[in-house]
Amino acid sequence: MSEGLSKLNCSVGDLAITVDCRIPANLGNIVRIISAEGFGEWEGHDQPLYTWNVEVATTGGVLFYKDDNGIGAYTAGPAPDKYLRRLTPPQGYLLDEFADSEQLQMDLLNVECGEIKEKL
Numbered sequence: 001m002s003e004g005l006s007k008l009n010c011s012v013g014d015l016a017i018t019v020d021c022r023i024p025a026n027l028g029n030i031v032r033i034i035s036a037e038g039f040g041e042w043e044g045h046d047q048p049l050y051t052w053n054v055e056v057a058t059t060g061g062v063l064f065y066k067d068d069n070g071i072g073a074y075t076a077g078p079a080p081d082k083y084l085r086r087l088t089p090p091q092g093y094l095l096d097e098f099a100d101s102e103q104l105q106m107d108l109l110n111v112e113c114g115e116i117k118e119k120l
Contacts, residue, residue, distance in 0.1 A: 008050060008081050012036065015057055016084040023064045023071070030057045030087065031079065042080050049080035 010016050010033050018029040022044060031054035039048040043066070055076040056063060062073040 010052060010081055010084050010086050012052075015087040016054070017087055018063075018079065018083055019085050021083055023066075025064050026083075029061055029063060031055060031063070031084070032057045033084075034076070037078055040078070049082055051078045051080050052084065053077070054079045054084075 012033050012035060014033045016031055016033060018026050018031060021027050033052045034055055035053045037051040037053050040051050042049045042051070053076070054063075062075060063077055063079070064071050064073055065077055
């Protein structure tokens, strides 16, 4: 693997958040990385950027792209790795440290639900 590819922010299957976008309306979208598109030209950059094919992971969410009609809204499209930050930990990363957090979340959920039922 080349030096550039070893420093990618995301990989296929990851959930990611869009950051530092050229179109401000795209900031903060949650997307799923579907496949690799490879290096390609991207407006405003002299060097090719590594790009992923992504789909919006939230209901009603869209990504905005410049197209022949100006700017269009799409639920899937290309996104440079530079503008994405992984939300899911890499496979096998610190799994032991997260193993008991799910039970803690369940315990908190049970307490909150119990308190709501008592108030009803």
